[in-house]
Each structure stands twice: as C-alpha cells, then as structure tokens.
Amino acid sequence: MPYTPTSRAFTSPLFLTVCTVLIVAVLALPATMQAIAEHYTKLPAEIRVPLDEFNAHRVPGFQAVQSREFGIQDQDIGTDESLTLTMARLDKSGQIEDRDTLLHIAYYDGSGESGLRVSHTPEVCYRQGGATIQSVRTVRVDVPGLSSIPGYEHVGETVTARLVDIALPGGGTLVDIYLFVSNGEFYHDRERLRFAMSWASEPRVYFAKFEVSAIYDDNTPFDEAKARVKELIAAALPVFIEDHLPLHDDLMRVDDDEA
Amino acid sequence: MSQAAAAQLEPFDEHARSRAVKALIQVLLLTGLWLLLIREEYHFFGIRMLGDSEAAHALAAPVLIGLLIYRRWDLLVRNLRPGSLWGLVLIGIALVMFAVFTWPFFIGYPRQAAIVPAVAGFVLVVGGWRVLKLSVPMLVILLLAVPIGWRQYAFLIVIPETQTFFVTEAALNLLPGVLVTMDGPDIYFTRGAENGTIALGDPHRGASLFLAMAMIGAFVTYASIRPLWQFVVVAIFAGPILLLCNFLRLCAHGVITIYGGFEPLSAFPRLAAGLFALVLAYLMFTAVLGICNNIVKPVEQDDAG
Structure with missing residues (x-):
C-alpha cells in the first residue's frame, strides 16, 4: 500500500x-x-414486609436483647428500609449467653436518588470510620433449609460470604461477615452484584445486604466469634428471605402505568 | 539488528517531518472528537483531579505525554508508515466499551479507560504498527491518568494499607526515646514529656499516591529507548518500590510530626511526606534503571573485546 x-x-x-x-x-x-x-431502567421492587416487622422470635437459637457490647448509631446508608438487632445466642438450657452478635440488614428497592447503587461494604466503611482492616477473605456458610424456600431451590444449602477482620478505633476487634441477596441470588462481591443487577432478566430488581458481626477478644477467640456469626447467618437468613424478600412473581409484575 | 534499530538509522526523506507533524495533528483531531464523545465524564474528571490528591497526577499526564513524544520524535518520524485498517478494530472496541459500560453496566472506570484503545486505534490508523509500538509509553501514561473510582481504590489498597501501618509502628518505635502505639489509623507517640498524635489523614491514610508514583516510574523508564528486558526488570521492581515508598512516606510523616511538634491534623507533615515519597520513587526507579544500564555495559564490552 x-x-x-x-x-x-x-x-x-x-x-x-x-x-x-x-x-x-x-x-x-x-x-x-x-x-x-x-x-430498560429496572422498576423498583418493594420489600414484601417492612423490616420493622422482622420477627426475631423466628430466629432459632437466638434472642433479641438490649445491646451490651455495641454502640449503635443511626447512619445514612441510602435506604430507610434497614434493621439493626443485637442478638444473643441461647445455650442448651435456653439461657441467654453473655456475648452479643449484631445483625444488620439493609434493603434497597431501586427507587430514590441512590437507586441500585451499591455503596456500602464493611471493609470500606469501617475503614472510613477509623478502623483498621486486618484481613478480608471469602467464607462459605452453611444455611440448612435454604434450598427448601420456594425460588431458592437452585442455591443449595451453602452460601458464599465475605469475612472482614477489623481492629476498631479505641481498641477491640470485630469479625464481620456479609453477603448480598439480589433477585434470589447471593453475592459476596460488590462488583459481581453490580454486574448481576445490570443483567437481571426480571423487570424489577432489588438488593439487600445481610451482615452479622461479633466482637472477639481474649475471652472469646476469633474462631469462636466467627462460628457464632455463621450460626446467626444460618438462623436468620432464611427468616429474612421467607418473610420479607419479594417473590419471583412480584419481580415479574409490571403494572399498566409502568409499562 | 532489529527493525526499530534499522529504522533509527534510516535517513529522513524531505517530507518525513512534515508527514509526521500532520500525523500528530490527525491523532490530536481524532482524540478531540473522542473527548467530545465523553463530554459527560468531565464533571467527574474535574472533581477527581482538582479535589483528590489520588487523581491529581492526571493533570500532569498531557505534559508527560508531550515530553515523551518530544523525546521520541525522530524515531517516530522514521517509523511512520501507512495507517492500518486494524486501527478501526481498536476504535470499535473502544466504542463498544464506552457503550456497554454506559448500559447495561453503568461503571465509570472502563468507560473512561476506553480512551486508551481509542487513542491506540487513532495512532494505528494514522501511523501504522511501528508507530503504535513506539507509542506504548504514552498509552501507559494515559491509562495511569484515568482515575480509579475511590471505592474500588479503597478496596484494592485496604490490605497493603494495614500492613504498612504495622511496619510503620515498628519502625517509629526504633527512634531513640520515642514510644509509639497505634490505634486504628492514628499513631500515638510519647517523646520525653511530650505526647502527640500522628493522624495519617483521610481518606487514603496508609496507602496513598500509588498511581502518581507509578506514573513517575513509567515516565522515568520510558524517557529513554531501552531494551525490553529493562522494562521487565522495572515491572518486577515496581510493586516493591511503590510499597517501600509508601512505607517511607508514613515514616517521614511520623518523624516530621514527632520532631517538628506539629498538630495532628497539620497539612505540612502530610504534604512534605508526600513530596518526599514522590522524589524517592523517582530516585528508586532511576537507580534500578542505572543498575540495569551498568550491569549490561561491561558485558557488552567483554563481548566486543
């Protein structure tokens, strides 16, 4: 040429x-x-039952208590639909154990200014608050009975979550495990969740962050706290899904004025 | 003798410089059109570059790219060839990236980084494969100038940051008469009767200026024409150099605060330590390249002898 x-x-x-x-x-x-x-903007997917009505009595092996270890503050997390509960494990005799486990759920229906923006993950937010992130890794959590919930048969009885080991400002160490649920699927990675929501086939999309944390120290080693956190996830996650999350039919419904 | 080396020895024809200037203007024109295409991103670029020290280095990118073009001008002129249709493929990839990361995936970084394959495509269309190969340094600088979303950046640096905190605490404790303890990202010190805090500063307290230091490293490396193996050596050493400079930045921040008697949130220790780290990165990359040059020269002389 x-x-x-x-x-x-x-x-x-x-x-x-x-x-x-x-x-x-x-x-x-x-x-x-x-x-x-x-x-192709996704329509909002309203929560089926507000989180205010979360029934902690349905969480087996745990009981909601007044917080003894956590200072709980209201924060702007981009949604009004959130729940923070301090739970204590029940021992074999049904007595409340003396360590707290914090359950935090936030539901995003895709409406409002923040829409489906996934802005909050503990390893970034705790760090902003002055904590030091000691490690971040992926863990598998057994959730017995998960696959028997209608719409979740394909998931199996195990979910993958992200574990964050945190040194808090002012002393203390925390084990925090979180995962996301969106349109019947589980994610532990923010970016994968963003891709999945963009690619969802349903006209309505939601996502929820399900997070459990516990303090560990000399009296309660890391592994013990981690086991308790996993136990609470296994106990509370099915309740949250069954009682609150939209059903598949809800996600497929498009009203005449929205079409 | 390699093709590039052979081309370096070819004399210019009388119109070569004129053709090269026109080719450069063509690339600039096409880049201008691309900048028009991504006009919606300027607000984000402006906020990041002018308001965030982690992205401010992007402001230097046009100057550095201009300097690299200047340094390689004769080589670019000699290697100018007819454009390749493959450039259209690269431009197509860039357009697809721009479109896909607008919808369905609304993700800023890949949408903004699409400028790199786009400019590569412009260079290929205008100057051919040899000129594209010689333009890799400029494209690397361009890529480093694209700001990474601060959440992604925070996620990427979260563990190096923690490790750097721990090592910094240990290092500052080696200072005579100074006792240092860490609480989160803050370091508390006692020196004689004096107590104080080294607040390492939000938002990227323990891991900062990585991209700026990487840009310096890329510029220093690409400022001269080098054999490929030297780029490989620099690439291997780049990670450790950046981590070491970041660690020494925190140490410098601590030392300045402890011995200078500054308040915890004073800007001076942070700025001085940042500048120190950038200069250090420059010196370290220069040193690695200097060692590379001096290792090979005696070997070449021996071979010649």
Whole structure:
C-alpha cells in the first residue's frame, strides 16, 4: 500500500472513515445509550414486609436483647428500609449467653436518588470510620433449609460470604461477615452484584445486604466469634428471605402505568 | 539488528517531518472528537483531579505525554508508515466499551479507560504498527491518568494499607526515646514529656499516591529507548518500590510530626511526606534503571573485546 502523499493526509479514505465514525458517535451514541438505559431502567421492587416487622422470635437459637457490647448509631446508608438487632445466642438450657452478635440488614428497592447503587461494604466503611482492616477473605456458610424456600431451590444449602477482620478505633476487634441477596441470588462481591443487577432478566430488581458481626477478644477467640456469626447467618437468613424478600412473581409484575 | 534499530538509522526523506507533524495533528483531531464523545465524564474528571490528591497526577499526564513524544520524535518520524485498517478494530472496541459500560453496566472506570484503545486505534490508523509500538509509553501514561473510582481504590489498597501501618509502628518505635502505639489509623507517640498524635489523614491514610508514583516510574523508564528486558526488570521492581515508598512516606510523616511538634491534623507533615515519597520513587526507579544500564555495559564490552 503506497504511503499517502502529504497533501492528501487529511483526505485519505481511512482517516475520513474514522472521522465519520467518530462524528456519528459523538452526535448519536451518548443520546442513544441514554435512551436505551432509560427504556430498560429496572422498576423498583418493594420489600414484601417492612423490616420493622422482622420477627426475631423466628430466629432459632437466638434472642433479641438490649445491646451490651455495641454502640449503635443511626447512619445514612441510602435506604430507610434497614434493621439493626443485637442478638444473643441461647445455650442448651435456653439461657441467654453473655456475648452479643449484631445483625444488620439493609434493603434497597431501586427507587430514590441512590437507586441500585451499591455503596456500602464493611471493609470500606469501617475503614472510613477509623478502623483498621486486618484481613478480608471469602467464607462459605452453611444455611440448612435454604434450598427448601420456594425460588431458592437452585442455591443449595451453602452460601458464599465475605469475612472482614477489623481492629476498631479505641481498641477491640470485630469479625464481620456479609453477603448480598439480589433477585434470589447471593453475592459476596460488590462488583459481581453490580454486574448481576445490570443483567437481571426480571423487570424489577432489588438488593439487600445481610451482615452479622461479633466482637472477639481474649475471652472469646476469633474462631469462636466467627462460628457464632455463621450460626446467626444460618438462623436468620432464611427468616429474612421467607418473610420479607419479594417473590419471583412480584419481580415479574409490571403494572399498566409502568409499562 | 532489529527493525526499530534499522529504522533509527534510516535517513529522513524531505517530507518525513512534515508527514509526521500532520500525523500528530490527525491523532490530536481524532482524540478531540473522542473527548467530545465523553463530554459527560468531565464533571467527574474535574472533581477527581482538582479535589483528590489520588487523581491529581492526571493533570500532569498531557505534559508527560508531550515530553515523551518530544523525546521520541525522530524515531517516530522514521517509523511512520501507512495507517492500518486494524486501527478501526481498536476504535470499535473502544466504542463498544464506552457503550456497554454506559448500559447495561453503568461503571465509570472502563468507560473512561476506553480512551486508551481509542487513542491506540487513532495512532494505528494514522501511523501504522511501528508507530503504535513506539507509542506504548504514552498509552501507559494515559491509562495511569484515568482515575480509579475511590471505592474500588479503597478496596484494592485496604490490605497493603494495614500492613504498612504495622511496619510503620515498628519502625517509629526504633527512634531513640520515642514510644509509639497505634490505634486504628492514628499513631500515638510519647517523646520525653511530650505526647502527640500522628493522624495519617483521610481518606487514603496508609496507602496513598500509588498511581502518581507509578506514573513517575513509567515516565522515568520510558524517557529513554531501552531494551525490553529493562522494562521487565522495572515491572518486577515496581510493586516493591511503590510499597517501600509508601512505607517511607508514613515514616517521614511520623518523624516530621514527632520532631517538628506539629498538630495532628497539620497539612505540612502530610504534604512534605508526600513530596518526599514522590522524589524517592523517582530516585528508586532511576537507580534500578542505572543498575540495569551498568550491569549490561561491561558485558557488552567483554563481548566486543
């Protein structure tokens, strides 16, 4: 292919083709993508039963108690639909054990300014609050009975979650395990959740963060606290799913005024 | 003799410089069109570059890229060839990236980073494969200039940050007459009768300026034409150099605060330590490259002898 003479550099077919492609893209692509995005915007998926009505009595082996170890503060987490409960494990005789386990659930229905933005993960938020993140890893949590919940048969009896080992400012160490639920699927990774929600086939999309944490120290070693956290996830997650999360039919429903 | 080396020895023809200038203008014109395409991103770029020290280095990118082009100008002129249709493929990939990460995946970083394959495509269309190969340094600088979302950045640095805190605490405890304890990201010190706090500063307290230091490293490495193996050596050492510079930045922050008697939230120790780390990164990358040059020269002389 002979070299383009100097005088024709700006009128070579290849250069003009690229210019044309880019000019068309400049004029049409952002507006087209915006229109497509608006057309396919996911509809909000309201929670079936508000989290205020979470029935802690349905969580086997645990009881809701006044917090003895956690200072609980109201924070803006981008949704009004959230729940923070201090739970204590019951021993074999049915007595409350003396260590707290914190259950935190936040539900995002996709409406409002924050929409489906996944902004809060403990390893980033605790760090912002002055904590030091000692380790972050993935753990598997057995959740007996999960696959017997309608719509969750494919999930099995184990979910993958993320464990964060945190040194709190002012002393103390915390084990925190969290996972996300979105349209009947579980995620431990924020980015995967974002991809999954973008790709969801249902017209309505929600996501919820399910987080459990416990303090560990000389009296309660890390492994013991971690086991208790996993136990509470196994006990409370099915209750949350059964009682509160939208059913698949709810996610598929499109009202006439929304169509 | 490699193709590039052979091309380096080819004399210019009378129109070569003129053609190269026109090719550069063509690339700039096409890049301008791309910047028009991503006009919606400027607000984000502006906020990040002007308001966040972790992205401010992007402001230097045009200058560094200009300097690299200047340093390689003769080589670029000699290697200018007819453009390749494959450039259209790269531009197509960039457009798809832009579109897909607008919808269905609304994710900023890959959408903004699409400028890299786009510019690579422009270079290929205008100057051919050899010029594209010579433009890799400029494209690397461009990639490092694209700001990473602060949540992704926070997630990436969370563990190196923690480890650096621990090592910094141990190192500062080696200072004579100084006792240091850590609480979260804050370091408390006692020196004689004096107590104080070294608040390492939000938001990226323990791991900062990585991308700025990487950009310095890339610039120092690419400022001269080098054999491939030197790039490999620098790439291997880049991670440890960045971690070491970050650790020494925290140490410098601590030492300045302890001996300078600054308040915990004073800007000076943070700025001085940041500047110190950037200079240190420059010196370390230069040292690695200097060692590379001096290892090989005697071997070449021996071979020649």
